[in-house]
Amino acid sequence: MSARIERLVHVGNVLIDLVMNIPALPRAGGDVLATSSQVTPGGGYNVMVAASRQRLPVAYGGAHGSGPFGELARARLAEAGISILQEPTTGVDTGFDVALVDGSGERTFATSVGAEATLTYEQLAGIRVGATDAIYVSGYGLVFPANRAALGRWLGTLPDRATVVVDPGPLIADIPAAVLEPVLARTDWWSCNLHEARTMTGETDPERAATALAERTGRAGVVVRMGPDGCLLLTSDHGIRHIPAFEVAAIDSNGAGDAHVGVFVAALADGLPPAEAARRANAASAIAVTRHGPATAPGRDDLDRFLASAP
Numbered sequence: 001m002s003a004r005i006e007r008l009v010h011v012g013n014v015l016i017d018l019v020m021n022i023p024a025l026p027r028a029g030g031d032v033l034a035t036s037s038q039v040t041p042g043g044g045y046n047v048m049v050a051a052s053r054q055r056l057p058v059a060y061g062g063a064h065g066s067g068p069f070g071e072l073a074r075a076r077l078a079e080a081g082i083s084i085l086q087e088p089t090t091g092v093d094t095g096f097d098v099a100l101v102d103g104s105g106e107r108t109f110a111t112s113v114g115a116e117a118t119l120t121y122e123q124l125a126g127i128r129v130g131a132t133d134a135i136y137v138s139g140y141g142l143v144f145p146a147n148r149a150a151l152g153r154w155l156g157t158l159p160d161r162a163t164v165v166v167d168p169g170p171l172i173a174d175i176p177a178a179v180l181e182p183v184l185a186r187t188d189w190w191s192c193n194l195h196e197a198r199t200m201t202g203e204t205d206p207e208r209a210a211t212a213l214a215e216r217t218g219r220a221g222v223v224v225r226m227g228p229d230g231c232l233l234l235t236s237d238h239g240i241r242h243i244p245a246f247e248v249a250a251i252d253s254n255g256a257g258d259a260h261v262g263v264f265v266a267a268l269a270d271g272l273p274p275a276e277a278a279r280r281a282n283a284a285s286a287i288a289v290t291r292h293g294p295a296t297a298p299g300r301d302d303l304d305r306f307l308a309s310a311p
Contacts, residue, residue: 003161005134005269008051008262009085009127010044011061011151012138013116014077016069016096017042017294019254023103041076042097042294043116044138046255047167049080050262050284050297056269059083061127062141065115067093086123089115099254105289107254109170117144124154131161134265139168142175142183152179155186163220163268165189167261172196184217189268191223191261210234221274225260225285227253233278243278246286246310252293259288259297283307 019042020034044062052058060077064070066088073094077084095114101107119141129135135158141147155164166187168175184190190213194206201212210224210232221235230245263284267277283306288296298306 003131003163004271005056005163005265006132007057007059007130008048008134008136008265008269009059009061009129010048010136011119011124011127011141011154012044012047012136013062013095013140013144013147014041014045014048014060014064014073015043015094015111015114015116016040016072017099017254018096019099019101019294021101021252021292025100025102025108036292038293039072040294041073042099042255043140044136045073045076046258046295046297047136047262048077048082049295050259051266052080052082053297053299054263054266054270054303055300056266057083059085061085061124063089063115063117063119063123065093065095066090069094069096070115085127089118092118099294101252101254101292105250105253107252113144117147119144119147119150121150121153124150125157129158129162131159134163134165134269136261136265137164137166137183137187139166139170139172139175142168142179143171148175148179152182155183158186163188165191165261165265166217167191167257168196168200170196172199186219187217188220189223189265190217190221191225191264193225193227193257197224206232207240210240223261223264223278223281225257227256230282231260231278233274235274238275241275243275243282245282246306248286248290250289252291252296253289255294255296256285256288258294260285262297263303280307283310
């Protein structure tokens with residue numbers, strides 16, 4: 001059983017988001033003019049910022065590059081008060097993705113990987129992990145050959161009471177079973193969206209998908225995020241519960257899942273029961289989708305005010 005959480009150590013991937021807001025995706029071979037754009041760190045950065053804004057100490061243990069994108073990532077991590085545990089990887093820059101956000105708020109990505117996909121066991125072994133650390137693992141890291149070999153070996157060395165949180169991400173189908181199963185066995189909290197849960201289990205019904213996941217993972221529990229329908233929370237002591245969403249006018253879903261899992265971990269660190277932590281995470285996602293950009297999780301005070309005024 002995991003201990004109280006005092007720090008989040010993220011060993012996923014920070015890359016740079018080239019975000020463009022567009023009316024609709026262009027047809028094949030076509031073009032479309034963006035109504036606005038920005039260049040900002042994304043990927044694991046969003047989860048870490050979400051947790052840090054809830055005043056949970058956060059450290060980045062993933063790899064980062066030595067070029068301009070790596071410099072931008074490190075600068076923004078430092079601005080957010082996030083510790084950086086690795087030295088820059090020489091000879092390669094941090095990767096980037098193009099994030100297209102259409103008029104409905106849905107986002108589509110194309111990614112070019114960089115230094116974040118070159119993590120080694122030796123780098124991970126240099127991280128001092130204690131029983132009160134929460135370790136966040138991204139499915140993207142389990143797709144990249146170097147990272148998954150390093151992570152698979154390293155996870156087996158962690159203190160048993162350290163809390164392992166895994167979010168498989170949209171590339172879940174690309175993670176080999178031989179890589180995924182040992183990770184599932186060590187995971188305390190598995191957090192994914194409904195599409196990912198269905199992909200993993202073959203179950204179309206949300207509750208059956210969540211139950212099937214819990215049979216394979218989740219030493220503490222499973223969270224299945226369902227967007228405007230809230231989330232499902234499954235724990236061994238309370239079974240499955242539906243945690244309702246908060247009704248808002250969404251304009252950009254980019255980063256909403258990251259906000260959810262980051263705030264969920266921070267709420268657990270505050271000592272909240274899982275159901276209350278999931279409700280707080282739902283509220284954070286609701287606020288996030290009303291803002292443009294990937295790292296739009298609210299600060300602690302904003303989130304408290306939102307919840308105080310919610311029905």
